[in-house]
Amino acid sequence: DAKTTQPNSMESNEEEPVHLPCNHSTISGTDYIHWYRQLPSQGPEYVIHGLTSNVNNRMASLAIAEDRKSSTLILHRATLRDAAVYYCILSDSQGGSEKLVFGKGTKLTVNP
């Protein structure tokens, strides 16, 4: 069901940038790209979303390819607290409900 492809796992060192890739080759013209993350034993939390242009907020940056078939979540300086599973999700507005379809995500390990 998930329309995105992400690596199962990635590793980073503390205080280094992290680039988490996501492929979504079947994205439609009006699909938003959302990123959520799930820390251990917690519910998912919103990270960022975008449509066409790159986006920045206090947590991360989202770089969207010009053809929108891929995107990259950028954590500028990873901390131990950023260790989580990161989900890349396309908004599904079929039926007007705008459901989120979660895949397995990328498990990010941050080494001290």
Added chain:
Amino acid sequence: NAGVTQTPKFRILKIGQSMTLQCTQDMNHNYMYWYRQDPGMGLKLIYYSVGAGITDKGEVPNGYNVSRSTTEDFPLRLELAAPSQTSVYFCASSFRAGRSYEQYFGPGTRLTVT
């Protein structure tokens, strides 16, 4: 704001028992959702609601029922619990703003059916 709260945090049920998972949000959100997450997997949508009195099925609704009598509350009912319903259940809410909404999740209820 407390955000999205869920009770209980943990529960063990015997096969065939019933229970209600409670979910409350204080953000005046229109949309509410119930997901389940099996070990090592992503979340799957069980039911959702677009407002008081309106609910609809998600991807995995069998064995569950919901109601939405108020904006704040969205309880999930399990009838005749089965081992396959052992999972972590998350409630979420959102205020729809076109297609660029954000879902807020509760801390989850860990349910074991034996």
